[in-house]
Amino acid sequence: MVLNQFTAHELLDKLKNSQATLKDILDSIYARIQEVEPKVKAYARYKSVDRPRLNPQSNGLFFGLPVTVKDNICTEGLNTECCSKILTNFRPPYDATVINKLKAAGSSIFPFKANMDEFAFGSSTENSYFGTTHNPWNLECVPGGSSGGSAAAVAGDEAIWALGSDTGGSIRQPASFCGVVGLKPTYGRVSRFGLIAFASSLDQIGPITKDVEDAAILTRIISGYDPNDSTSANKDIPDYTDSLGKDIRGLKIGIPREYFIEGMDAQVKSVIEEAINKLKSLGAVANQVTLPHTQYAVPVYYIIATAEASSNLARFDGVQYGYRAKSDSLIDMYKKTRAEGFGEEAKRRIILGTFALSHGYYDAYYLRALKVRTLIKNDFDAVFKNFDCIITPTSPTPAFKIGERTQDPLKMYLSDIYTISVNLAGIPAISLPCGFTKNGLPVGLQIMAKPFNEEMLFKIAHAFEQNTEWHKIKPRL
């Protein structure tokens, strides 16, 4: 195995024991990027000619090991453009809190940002101003989205580990499509300061990694209260690696019947059923549960998320930073800048959200959506009274073909049907590899737990992973 194929915790061991140098690791990553990036296109602005020097710290917990960061997380002096024309060449004068935490832990920030759907609007990474990312398992397929660049980079060994953001499944769904581990932490667990907002009440930053242990390590580092984020929770951060290697005998798993419905790919269904059987064989107890308001999750999500997005994206107006269209008058400048700067999906969502908040429609849409959101949250609270976790597929289908759903936004929105309730309820959930379809596409298993119980996710996910071989299989690129 070459260095770039190892997990972060394996590389950290090697660095600690002087079995490898940081330079060796970086060389292997860059070599891999040279080799496969033209096919995968996981990075937003990768150009083979310029390999910027990293200035890694040799000490700290992470020995300068680089983290690949999604293009919507602010990195000081490093392009952060949300893969949108409207943020062309935006270099933030500050680091996001998660970046500060990583640097403090001795991590270095990989100088190329991961590709994504523009402003995280999408489930396929086809909506990027910098072009589509391809799935390392099948280059004709999408990597999922919106953190498709992060997931593809990790799956294709172009990155050691990565950060993504998850508003409705944007970490878990690409992790599932690319056969890697992705975690959406509890809302408030990780500071949002420096994450360019899509939907502020739903967004969370989380890790995309090669195995569960890496996810536990990375989650611990980026978590914690931040006085700069009023929505971050002032709670202690457990050492999540303590949750690894534990017995899961007697753990109660809820299987929501609303998730096992028509529209679910038959192969996905059988892979998930096998995974559940595996957990049972490890001593867990599985029972059917009900989340009765599940059917409302997609409409509620698309009202709340677009409403918040319409306001969050108002600041991209050409006045202070990013793209500005040439024009004679202020109003005309606003109009042209936004018409030329935003892609189709961004415009669609801004218009949807603006409509939902408009006078005369607010009560019928936004306010009602907030109420249903509470009902969805109550559904989960009720199940977690009696169950330790809920298990579902991460996505109803494996990775789909590039271009297959771009003409049908509604169908695209339904790719997130299993992931968005988690964001609406603010609970944590993890996706990990649990098998493959006959065509060799990975399938992800989603585990959900009650708020601030990421430990439960790591415990179950790690037990499953250590008793299966799925995470060891690499795509042939």
Next chain:
Amino acid sequence: MKYQTVIGLEVHLQLNTKTKAFCGCAIDFGKTPNSGVCPVCLGFPGTLPVYNKEALNSAIKLALAFSCEIQEHTKFDRKNYFYPDLPKNYQISQFDLPLSRNGYLDIASGGKTKRIGITRVHLEEDAGKLIHETSSSLVDFNRTGVPLLEIVSEPDLSSPQEAFDYLTSLKNIIGYLDVSDCDMEKGSLRCDANISLRPEGAKELGVKTELKNMNSFKGVKDALAFEVSRQTELLEAGQPMTQETRLWDAEKSETVSMRSKEGAKDYRYFPDPDLTVFIIDREMVSRIKTQLPELPREKMQRFMRDYGLSEYDAKILVNSKKDAQFAEDCIQKYPEKDKKIMVNWLIGPLLSEANARKLNLYELNIDKEELINLIGFVENQSISHLSAKLVLTQMIDSQKPAVLLIKENNMLQISDTTALEEIIAGVILENEKSVSSFKAGKTNALMFLVGQVMKKSAGKANPKVVGELIKRRLTDA
């Protein structure tokens, strides 16, 4: 037909907190443009607001001074509109759960006290400033994010004069609380007005006009007076009124239509997801309540009770907090029992001096002990009241002690009878006619004789003593 005027005022008050409402920038208006800013108040992508506790404290203080109910739960909302002085293109404000509601302000107008309802007091952030040049416009964001309080009155005001008196009282109270500079010309206090007319006795409100762009209390009064006549004319001519926003043009002394209701903006208010709903700690509210300073009305009543002041005098003295403090210090230091003497000096000669110099009482920079000395010279008849007023002027100008100025001016009155007897003897000899008139019972003659003595003594004789001496001498003989 007679019409009744209905006016409601909306006041925006800049709070004098150390830092801005949602970031740590120090507030300093003297700074060069765009120097008092940070990524948060500039609305840079990824930044998040954190509310300022000092601003909340000031807001509660002010709301309590107006006897408002402080809400248990409050939240911030986003008011969405595009304007280059608003970097996020939304303003953080409060919509349906304002900090406080249902207060009142008692105003003195036309010799009567009237209670004006305060609908709500809420917290929001200020916008920046546009500077228009011939071919372009510049924006200064130093003011962006400064905490503003919006104080909305009920439509209880029934004349432009009442509106003026309301603003005066409001400013007076705010001055006592020390939460704002309250300077309308500098923009730290801004006022918009809603005005409508209805036939006398009618219950329904007429069509309202919103007035903007007034930059003094007098401007508010003048704009409202203009509207009263404009609307009366329209109503009398039977013309339909349209709901509109009009701008006051102070130079032309008229209002000009800015936009009609059809052009009214839809601000798409919705709860700011970056700032969670928060509970206002009841203990904090009671603590602030106990720490409230004595307000003008209470102070006035106490002055009347404790120092035997008339309502008229007391009202003048409590107009400003510092003047009231100055006056009370003087009254308390004044050693004589009859405090009225000091009060008369304060609201008489001192106030005239202050008015002449366009200063407040306390700004006259007069030493209280010296003032008491000066009054002492008058009371023991060492100098005349007229001389004392001259000395007061000189004291303020030169900061010299009273006794020195009296000596310099050679103003000491002659009350020494032996010195006076000599002059009186001479006057009696020279004015036989008047002496016989007096003896014949004509009291006017005495006045003449006293006048002659005063003349001979170059005004330094004590007229009272002189009168007594002449009377004694002529009746004894």
